[in-house]
Amino acid sequence: MEKTFDVIIAGAGPGGSSAAALLSRSGVSTLLLDKAYFPRDKVCGDGLTPRALYWLDVLGCLDEVAGASHSAITHADLFINGEYALTGGFPANGPYPGFCIILQRKVLDHILVRHAVACGAAFRPGSLVKGVRWLADRVVVDAVSDGAPISFNAKIVIGADGANSMVSRALGNRIMEGVTAVSLRGYYEGLPTGRGAIQVHFDEPFFPGYGWLFSDDLGNANVGVGYAVDRDFPLRGSLPRIYQRFIDTNLRQSLGNARPVGKPRGGWSSFFRPATLVKDRVLLIGDAANLGDPISGGGIHMAMESAHVAAPVVLDALRRNDASAASLARYETDWNQNHELDWRVGDLFLTIAKNPDLREFWLHVLKMIAAMAQHDDSFRQFAAGIFSGAAEARSAFSPAMLWQVAAMDPRVWMHAGAPVSETLLAARRALASPLPTAGWAVEVLTSIVRLAECYTRNEIPAALAERRPVWPSVSWAL
Secondary structure, X not given: OOOEEEEEXXXXXXXXXXXXXXXXXXXXXXXXXXXXXXXXXXXXXXXXXXXXXXXXXXXXXXXXHHHHOXXXXXXXXXXXXXXXXXXXXXXXXXXXXXXXXXXXXXXXXXXXXXHHHHOOOEEEOOEEEEEEEEOOOOEEEEEEEOOEEEEEEEEEEEEOOOOOOHHHHHOOOOOOOOOEEEEEEEEEEOOOOOOXXXXXXXXXXXXXXXXXXXXOOOOOEEEEEXXXXXXXXXXXXXXXXXXXXXXXXXXXXXXXXXXEEEEEEEEEEEOOOOOOOEEOOEEEOHXXXXXXXXXXXXXHHHHHHHHHHHHHHXXXXXXXXXXXXXXHHHHHHHHHHHHHHHHHHHHHHHHHHOOHHHHHHXXXXXXXXXXXXXXOHHHHHHHHHHHHOOOOHHHHXXXXXXXXXXXXXXXXXXXXXXXXHHHHHHHHHHHHOHHHHHHHHHHHHHHHHHHHHHHHOOOOHHHHXXXXXXXXXXXXXX
């Protein structure tokens, strides 16, 4: 019989490679599969957030990743309907570093794969996973490698094969049955800048969603638009046309005479709870488990974090020779213990915002938030932390935190204004399409109820407490 690995990991992105490195250096025989040969491109904004830098440091890759980047960005510019609204910084006094870096995914992922191999993992690129079969004492992963069928045996399989996960499908999950973000991204070179920059654009043509420009110190930029859709609220118009309008209108001055590099590419990721994350001998991490941040859409740090949560559960299951669903369920329990409350908050925000009939209202709310942040530093730090993922989303519903950051000067509130006309316009549009609006209202109410249940559930008291990561002994000086 062919060799049976302790663990097979489908997908060599940040989550899969992190899991492979963690398990291999603990003495676990690990096989890492991916359909591509590396380095390979991946549709992404290429921004490594403060939380991503933290997990890269824990994994032991931060020095190499930072050395491959040409940026260390401390601030981001916010634009609303094409107008500059605010410059905000990453929180400097929190548990994470106060900056991010820009690095193409094909470089980042290649570094992480090499690190996993250096830790002892076996890597087989060019292997497309086609299915998973359960036998009495193992799991069989069926794949196609260089056009030929091939099978691998494992005691445990980790699905890290992205939003279109074949492993997730094998567990019975349905793909794209909830809120999904579709995106289009391209590269430019020769920007008229001498320093890396981040721009985030909220605009009517691509709301609910946003456009971005992430550039490094060499004048290379990643630009794109992302848009949240579901069955009731499909994409309005052509995404390529929306993308080109964003380039020609919103970014005309910022790009200047910059040259496009290659053609823009599309991608997607989902932000809804799949039916299950675990089954006998199988579990899901990262985008395969739809664990991206519903507020920012970021998935890299969540994928790496889920690998760190899953690895000790897998190790324990192997030591006890018990890879049953009941044994592996501790992974989902541990993840929820630390993240469900924040995810529920983000899910509520996304559920509310996804109704395009409310876009004028929410864009005005964003203008109000930007106006308040301009005039109050505490609130600016708070808002930046929520939107960047450097602060816990639950803080948005913490009375103590809101009182701490609330602007005391009444002129700040007066300057923000009230969206009266936008509210009336949103109400008229919503009433013009009553069935989708009614379904949306039920979803919002359901999200509120589930969030309230999460706050009051006795089995997750730690989720209500403020969490502070345990930092490695490193300096975060730029």
